[in-house]
Amino acid sequence: MAQSGAPAASGRRLTRRNNLVGWAFTSPFLAIFGVFLALPIVASLIVSFTDFDLGDISNPVGTDFIGLSNYSEALADPKFRKAAFNTGLFVVFGVPLTILLGLAASVALNSGIRRFRALFRVGYYLPVVTSIVAIAVIWRFMLQPEGGVVNVMLGYLGMEGPNWLGSSTFAMPSIIALGVWRNMGFVMVILLAALQGIDEQYYDAAKVDGARLWQTFRYVTLPLLRPGMLFAAVITSIGYLQVMEEPFVMTAGGPLNSTLTLTMYVYEQGFHFFNLGYASAMAYLLFIAIALLTALQFRVLRTQT
Amino acid sequence: MSVEASQGGHADLEATQDRNRRFSSGNWWLYVLVSLGLVVMVGPFVWMILGSFKSQAELLSVPPTWLPAHFSWDNFQRLFERLDFPRYFLNSTVVAGFITLANVAFASMVGYALAKLSFAGRKTVLLLVLLTLMVPPAGPITIVPLFILMSKLNLVNSYAAVILPFAAGPFGVFLMRQFISTIPDDVLDAARVDGAGEWTVFRRIVLPLLGPGLAALGIFTFLQAWNGFLWPLVVLTSDEMYTLPVALATFAREGQYQADYGLLMAGSCMVVIPVILVFLVLQRHFTQSIAMTGIK
Numbered sequence: 001m002a003q004s005g006a007p008a009a010s011g012r013r014l015t016r017r018n019n020l021v022g023w024a025f026t027s028p029f030l031a032i033f034g035v036f037l038a039l040p041i042v043a044s045l046i047v048s049f050t051d052f053d054l055g056d057i058s059n060p061v062g063t064d065f066i067g068l069s070n071y072s073e074a075l076a077d078p079k080f081r082k083a084a085f086n087t088g089l090f091v092v093f094g095v096p097l098t099i100l101l102g103l104a105a106s107v108a109l110n111s112g113i114r115r116f117r118a119l120f121r122v123g124y125y126l127p128v129v130t131s132i133v134a135i136a137v138i139w140r141f142m143l144q145p146e147g148g149v150v151n152v153m154l155g156y157l158g159m160e161g162p163n164w165l166g167s168s169t170f171a172m173p174s175i176i177a178l179g180v181w182r183n184m185g186f187v188m189v190i191l192l193a194a195l196q197g198i199d200e201q202y203y204d205a206a207k208v209d210g211a212r213l214w215q216t217f218r219y220v221t222l223p224l225l226r227p228g229m230l231f232a233a234v235i236t237s238i239g240y241l242q243v244m245e246e247p248f249v250m251t252a253g254g255p256l257n258s259t260l261t262l263t264m265y266v267y268e269q270g271f272h273f274f275n276l277g278y279a280s281a282m283a284y285l286l287f288i289a290i291a292l293l294t295a296l297q298f299r300v301l302r303t304q305t
Numbered sequence: 306m307s308v309e310a311s312q313g314g315h316a317d318l319e320a321t322q323d324r325n326r327r328f329s330s331g332n333w334w335l336y337v338l339v340s341l342g343l344v345v346m347v348g349p350f351v352w353m354i355l356g357s358f359k360s361q362a363e364l365l366s367v368p369p370t371w372l373p374a375h376f377s378w379d380n381f382q383r384l385f386e387r388l389d390f391p392r393y394f395l396n397s398t399v400v401a402g403f404i405t406l407a408n409v410a411f412a413s414m415v416g417y418a419l420a421k422l423s424f425a426g427r428k429t430v431l432l433l434v435l436l437t438l439m440v441p442p443a444g445p446i447t448i449v450p451l452f453i454l455m456s457k458l459n460l461v462n463s464y465a466a467v468i469l470p471f472a473a474g475p476f477g478v479f480l481m482r483q484f485i486s487t488i489p490d491d492v493l494d495a496a497r498v499d500g501a502g503e504w505t506v507f508r509r510i511v512l513p514l515l516g517p518g519l520a521a522l523g524i525f526t527f528l529q530a531w532n533g534f535l536w537p538l539v540v541l542t543s544d545e546m547y548t549l550p551v552a553l554a555t556f557a558r559e560g561q562y563q564a565d566y567g568l569l570m571a572g573s574c575m576v577v578i579p580v581i582l583v584f585l586v587l588q589r590h591f592t593q594s595i596a597m598t599g600i601k
Contacts, residue, residue, distance in 0.1 A: 015425075021503045022424025029411040030430065033473035036451065037442055038433060040470075043450035057456045105342065112335040122588050123343045126350065129584045131532040133550040134573040137557050138353045141566045147367040149352060155368075185346070242445055245534050249554050263445040263535065270449050271539055280449045287446045294439060 048281035054274035063277075070281030080282060082257045083265040087286075090176055090261065091240045091293070097180045098236050099229060102187025107221070109188070110195040121192070125185040132182065136249035139178050140165065143250075165251050168258035175246045175259055183239070187232045194228030195221070230301040237293050241286065262286050350577065356570035357381070364566050380571035387568075388556060389545065390575050397548040400467050400537070401530035407472035408526045409519055416481025417507050421493060431482075434475040443470035443536035455540055462542045471530060477522050484518040485511060520590055531580060549576045 049065050056063045074080045105124055109117055127135060142149045143164040151161035164174045198221065206216045244263035247253055253260035253268075262282065270279030356364060357380050358373040384390060418424070419431050440446055451470055452461070460466040488511065496506050512519075537548045547555065553572050556562045562569065 018422065019424045019426075022418050022422045022427060025414045025418035025422065025503070025507075026430055029415045029473050029478070032407075032411075032469060033433075033437075033475070036454075036470040037437055037440075037447075037473065037475070040447035040450040040454070041437070041440055043454075044447055047450055047453070052453075057453055105339075108335055108339055112332045113339055118588075120339055120343055122585070123347045125588075126347060126581065126584070129528055129580055130350075130577045131534075131550045131553075131580070133532075133534055133554045133557075134353075134576040135349070137553060137569050137573050138349050140557075141356065141570065142349060142352060147365065147369050149369060152368050181345070238439065238441070242441065244445070245550075245554070249557055252558065266445045266448070267535065267539070271452070276449050276453065283446045283449065287440070290439065290446075 044280050044287075045284055047277055048284050050277045052277040052280075054276075056276075066277070070278050071285070073278065074282050074285060079257060079260065080262075080265060083260045083262045084285075086172060086258070086260055087241060087243065087262045089172055090179065090243050091237055093173075094176045094179045094240050095233060095237050097176075098183050099187055099233055101180060101184040102232065103191055103225070103229070105184060105188040106191035106195055107217070110192055121189070124188055127182040128185045128189075132245040133249055135182060136178070136246045139174075140250045143174060166255060168255045171251050171255060171259045175243075175250065178246055178250075179240060179243065183236060187236065190232045191225055191228050194225050198224050226301055230297060233297050233301065234294055237297065238290055241290050241293065350581070353570050353573050353577070356566060357574050359567060361565065361567050380567040381574075384568055384571045384575070388552065388572070390549075390552075390572070392545055393547050393549045393552040394575070396464075396546060397531055397550075399464055400533075400548055401527050403464070403468045404471045404530040405523050405527040407468070408474055408477045409523050411473050412477030412481040412522060413485075413512060413515055413519060414507070415478045416485050417511050419478070419482045420485035421488075421490070421511075422503065434478050434482075437475045438479060442474055445535065448536060448539050451536070452539055461540055462546050464546075466540045467533075467537050467548070470536060471533070474526070477526065480522055481515065481518065484515060488514055517590075524587060524590055528580070 048070055049067060050063050051066050051069075052060075052063050109120055113120060143151075145151060145161070145163035145166065148161075148164075150164070154161040162170050164170050202220050202224065203216065206220045211219070242263045243261050244267065247259040247261055247264055251259045253264055263286070266279045266283050266286070269275045269282065355371070355373060358376045358378075359370070360374075360377060360379065363370055363374055415430075415434075419427060419434075443451055447470075455461050455466045460469075493506050493510060496510055501509070532550060533548070534550045534554065537551045538554070541547055541551060544552075553569075553576055556572065557569055
């Protein structure tokens with residue numbers, strides 16, 4: 001190849017060939033990625049500064065830039081505030097509970113359970129692989145006030161269960177519980193892998209130092225699990241901030257908007273009322289929340305090692 | 306103990322046993338607790354299956370029966386009469402299938418280029434991929450411009466509209482780049498010295514080594530696509546194009562079916578059972594794939 005050319009020229013040709021090969025491998029991906037993933041992130045921001053609505057899809061000439069109006073409108077919109085509050089509840093209670101239960105399950109399966117370990121792992125992970133819509137339908141059935149299996153079981157224990165999804169007090173906690181139930185298996189599998197990767201020497205050293213069970217867990221296991229917990233927390237939080245299917249199927253956001261979430265409200269404003277500019281502004285506020293929460297978790301969970 | 310630990314395989318086994326022993330004194334209560342947890346996790350699916358075989362009268366009875374008084378396929382029969390479930394099944398399969406194929410192909414190719422090729426703009430591509438990892442494709446943040454785009458392209462209510470935003474995901478590229486980075490350069494250089502072009506190196510050497518990683522990515526992507534909801538809900542506007550979750554959610558919210566739990570449980574079975582079966586067959590790959598994505 002190119003043996004006759006001067007070294008410099010062949011070097012340049014080689015670079016060009018390398019570039020060609022590199023772009024041949026990446027350009028088909030980049031075309032689709034650029035148009036359908038990267039571009040919409042920017043476009044969403046632009047649309048959020050306009051009064052884009054249904055008519056503007058066929059005739060965008062009528063679209064006007066209205067600055068930050070959509071944002072100020074959203075921040076003053078009581079329904080948006082309610083949706084932000086509910087989504088916040090889902091994250092603030094849901095994420096720690098999911099991590100805690102996932103951690104408990106992973107530690108139990110890793111250290112206390114020898115028999116049927118695979119069975120437990122598969123069982124706990126089962127909800128993670130199934131459709132949230134189907135799960136929400138099943139739980140709506142089980143949470144019925146009369147004859148729903150949850151209240152019947154509570155009845156056996158001498159308690160009277162409330163109208164879970166029909167009460168503005170209990171609807172959101174029910175939906176949070178459902179989120180925790182579905183996602184703890186994910187955290188469990190992540191942490192189980194992390195636990196199995198811990199070098200036995202750490203435990204030996206702790207034993208030599210006379211550490212008790214709890215001390216070993218607190219000062220050996222937990223710090224070593226931090227990267228796994230960070231990963232699980234970030235993924236879970238990003239998912240929870242976008243919660244939508246559960247309330248959509250179980251309560252339609254009710255009663256009295258007590259389960260309305262941000263994604264649901266974006267969907268409603270965007271695709272029922274076709275206030276596309278307004279919906280984009282709310283979506284961008286959600287995006288900012290996702291970015292801030294992720295950054296916060298990296299700071300908190302990374303530095304304390 | 307520490308002497309033994311340095312003796313390889315045998316010592317490893319001993320170490321594991323030792324680890325198990327540390328917590329194993331009188332831990333029967335742990336088994337009870339974990340088993341109760343298992344009932345809570347798996348119970349709803351059992352309840353779904355049992356419910357799908359019960360008559361409406363039996364579903365409404367208080368207190369509820371555990372096992373169906375008599376097994377009846379009535380709910381499934383009604384489901385298939387009123388709703389075109391085979392069609393939804395086909396839609397979901399086409400959509401999830403194409404999304405998975407595209408991601409596996411793109412992720413391995415781009416992952417290879419980012420890990421092992423040097424070309425102008427490589428760092429920029431990598432940065433773009435990393436930056437978008439945090440923004441879920443066709444999630445709430447991008448559905449509005451995507452819908453406008455699909456309207457402009459006349460693609461609303463088509464398979465392409467559902468597939469395209471998920472076809473080139475950054476996650477798979479990132480994962481495969483991590484994977485391919487672990488392949489030693491010597492192996493690739495040996496082939497290059499023998500005159501193999503990059504495409505041959507990729508196909509003959511890199512791809513075969515990616516087997517488990519690609520399987521994991523494929524399973525993961527297929528599941529996400531199969532269960533995907535928000536974007537198909539937005540962009541699919543007619544019943545015969547619905548994917549399974551969209552069809553189920555839509556009829557679960559309709560007044561006439563809202564309390565028809567026999568029908569709803571049969572519908573849920575149709576969405577969930579294929580996934581559960583695949584999961585049980587491939588469960589080792591599943592949990593491995595999640596672990597892999599988490600550790601790297």
